[in-house]
Amino acid sequence: MSSDLASRATQSKDISRNKKKLDGKGQFWLVFRYIALSLLFVIAALPIYIMVINSVKGITGVDQATAFIPPTSLDFGAWGPTWDILREPMFRTLWFVLQSSIISAIIGSINGFVFSKWRFKGSTVIFTTFLFGMFIPYQAIMIPLTQFNRWAGIGGTIYVLVFAHVIYGIPICTLIFRNYYQGIPNELIEAARVDGASMVTIYRSIILPLSIPGFVVVLIWQFTSAWNDFLFAIFLTGGSPKLSVATTALNFITGSGNQVYYGNNMTASLIVSIPTLLVYMFLGRYFLRGLLSGSLKG
Amino acid sequence: MALKSKKRIQSHWGGFFFVLPSIIAMSIFVYGMIGWTVKFSLSNRTSAWSVDNSFAGLANFTGLLDDPEFTHAFSNLVKFTLVFMIGTLLSGLIMALLLEKGIKGEGLFRSIYLYPMAISFIAMGTSWRWLLDSAEGEKATGINLIFHKAGLSALENSWYTSEKGSMYAMALPAIWQMSGYVMALFLAGFRGIPDDLREAARVDGASEFKIYRHILFPQLSPTFLTVLIILGHISMKVFDLIYGIAGKGYVTKVLAIYMWQVIFDFQNYAKGAAIAVIILVMIAIVVIPYLIYVNKTEEANK
Numbered sequence: 001m002s003s004d005l006a007s008r009a010t011q012s013k014d015i016s017r018n019k020k021k022l023d024g025k026g027q028f029w030l031v032f033r034y035i036a037l038s039l040l041f042v043i044a045a046l047p048i049y050i051m052v053i054n055s056v057k058g059i060t061g062v063d064q065a066t067a068f069i070p071p072t073s074l075d076f077g078a079w080g081p082t083w084d085i086l087r088e089p090m091f092r093t094l095w096f097v098l099q100s101s102i103i104s105a106i107i108g109s110i111n112g113f114v115f116s117k118w119r120f121k122g123s124t125v126i127f128t129t130f131l132f133g134m135f136i137p138y139q140a141i142m143i144p145l146t147q148f149n150r151w152a153g154i155g156g157t158i159y160v161l162v163f164a165h166v167i168y169g170i171p172i173c174t175l176i177f178r179n180y181y182q183g184i185p186n187e188l189i190e191a192a193r194v195d196g197a198s199m200v201t202i203y204r205s206i207i208l209p210l211s212i213p214g215f216v217v218v219l220i221w222q223f224t225s226a227w228n229d230f231l232f233a234i235f236l237t238g239g240s241p242k243l244s245v246a247t248t249a250l251n252f253i254t255g256s257g258n259q260v261y262y263g264n265n266m267t268a269s270l271i272v273s274i275p276t277l278l279v280y281m282f283l284g285r286y287f288l289r290g291l292l293s294g295s296l297k298g
Numbered sequence: 299m300a301l302k303s304k305k306r307i308q309s310h311w312g313g314f315f316f317v318l319p320s321i322i323a324m325s326i327f328v329y330g331m332i333g334w335t336v337k338f339s340l341s342n343r344t345s346a347w348s349v350d351n352s353f354a355g356l357a358n359f360t361g362l363l364d365d366p367e368f369t370h371a372f373s374n375l376v377k378f379t380l381v382f383m384i385g386t387l388l389s390g391l392i393m394a395l396l397l398e399k400g401i402k403g404e405g406l407f408r409s410i411y412l413y414p415m416a417i418s419f420i421a422m423g424t425s426w427r428w429l430l431d432s433a434e435g436e437k438a439t440g441i442n443l444i445f446h447k448a449g450l451s452a453l454e455n456s457w458y459t460s461e462k463g464s465m466y467a468m469a470l471p472a473i474w475q476m477s478g479y480v481m482a483l484f485l486a487g488f489r490g491i492p493d494d495l496r497e498a499a500r501v502d503g504a505s506e507f508k509i510y511r512h513i514l515f516p517q518l519s520p521t522f523l524t525v526l527i528i529l530g531h532i533s534m535k536v537f538d539l540i541y542g543i544a545g546k547g548y549v550t551k552v553l554a555i556y557m558w559q560v561i562f563d564f565q566n567y568a569k570g571a572a573i574a575v576i577i578l579v580m581i582a583i584v585v586i587p588y589l590i591y592v593n594k595t596e597e598a599n600k
Contacts, residue, residue: 009486047425064439118313133328137535139574144334228418230538269421280416
């Protein structure tokens with residue numbers, strides 16, 4: 001079960017019983033581990049550190065030679081003008097991402113329930129064919145998809161992105177919910193069946209109330225991947241400024257011609273990252289759960 | 299008895315009915331559209347003005363073999379994949395090994411190692427572009443500046459803009475992004491192994507190294523397989539990571555970037571589709587056997 005996988009990964013090991021006196025060798029290894037972990041910590045944190053400190057040096061205050069050094073005083077000068085450019089795309093992104101995440105979660109929950117508790121002949125095979133959709137390179141469907149959007153009349157609207165993230169989110173959302181529902185004992189369903197409840201009733205009155213953590217995982221997963229998506233955004237909106245979303249607007253700001261304005265670029269990158277970073281900071285556990293679900297093994 | 303089996307059949311069809319919309323969607327938008335792309339790749343639609351959808355056989359594919367840009371992008375992708383997979387596997391494994399026995403502050407280390415997965419690469423590309431700046435010596439910035447200040451000038455290099463080392467440099471941000479994910483997978487693997495196994499071996503006088511080598515690692519082979527599949531398929535379709543740092547630059551071009559260029563800049567649908575099909579086939583060769591294997595082990599565990 002993926003939820004087990006996630007709790008295994010996030011449960012800090014009980015180290016209280018390791019408190020017994022460490023001998024010289026044991027102490028050496030403990031120190032060694034801390035040094036190695038801290039070194040990796042610095043490397044992992046470096047890119048975001050640079051982004052943060054250089055976003056508060058103003059528009060012209062960013063100097064290449066001192067970019068590693070924090071500013072002596074905070075200057076939010078670059079935030080105003082950058083936010084002015086990003087505001088509209090950010091709200092547009094939020095609007096479409098909320099829609100696509102909610103629709104995806106509902107579909108995923110129904111599918112996951114069927115594939116876990118209401119199986120039919122051939123359901124495993126069908127489920128596996130769904131999973132393949134998770135691995136495909138989206139380049140392989142991009143040309144027909146743009147043509148379909150034009151034909152369906154949603155070309156040139158933000159709904160191309162809602163649609164794409166809902167459809168291509170079906171495999172992962174189904175997988176997450178299916179793994180989640182595998183953790184609910186079958187006896188619960190059997191007992192309700194004996195009492196004469198239909199599967200729809202069981203879903204509504206037993207499964208759904210137990211599904212809240214599953215919904216949180218899927219909503220976060222879909223939110224993060226749609227927010228950070230660049231491939232669909234650039235392909236399906238064709239770079240139209242009317243449809244620019246967070247990543248494409250950011251790419252417009254930081255793109256090749258503007259690479260000298262480091263203050264602006266770092267600030268814009270940080271602003272675009274804040275929503276997903278906040279989600280990660282406060283709901284990281286659920287994010288990890290979605291991540292590990294994507295690995296299939298449970 | 300008869301009544302019961304009738305009821306069961308009904309309930310089975312019910313389940314099918316509820317997933318039917320998704321089955322239709324997947325058939326059209328995954329499998330149907332893949333078929334459509336394959337058809338494009340076999341057609342003569344090689345410019346925006348031509349609506350010539352006639353059958354071209356494998357001409358677009360054989361044409362790619364003679365296209366130096368394509369072979370360049372392909373060999374770039376191979377180099378990138380090798381370094382990225384080995385590097386991420388090792389650094390993720392090292393992170394997990396350092397953490398798996400439990401240590402004070404584990405939660406903090408874990409969340410810092412994993413945050414790169416939560417951020418768009420178009421955003422992180424800004425930092426990385428600066429870190430991997432090619433200026434050296436007195437003008438050095440980014441990592442070169444660190445080397446310069448540390449007296450390691452010999453290590454300064456032009457990173458992803460260099461002719462030979464571009465893809466190896468480009469693997470660094472990719473390793474940075476995915477290591478935390480691999481760490482989490484291994485950590486979950488390690489902690490799924492009962493402590494008794496370790497204790498028993500310790501009582502028998504096995505050294506720590508031997509315990510890892512002969513007891514823990516063999517238990518983790520499914521995790522190793524999963525990690526390799528995930529990293530492999532991500533690598534083959536890598537796009538925004540490279541685009542976010544180097545744009546459409548020639549030295550770091552891979553298949554996904556070249557395909558995008560062929561479609562948007564050259565409007566050559568047939569050729570773009572052919573490149574997409576090649577990426578798809580490379581992924582399918584790896585992923586389909588894996589999916590079948592996962593399916594089988596799950597059936598066996600039931």
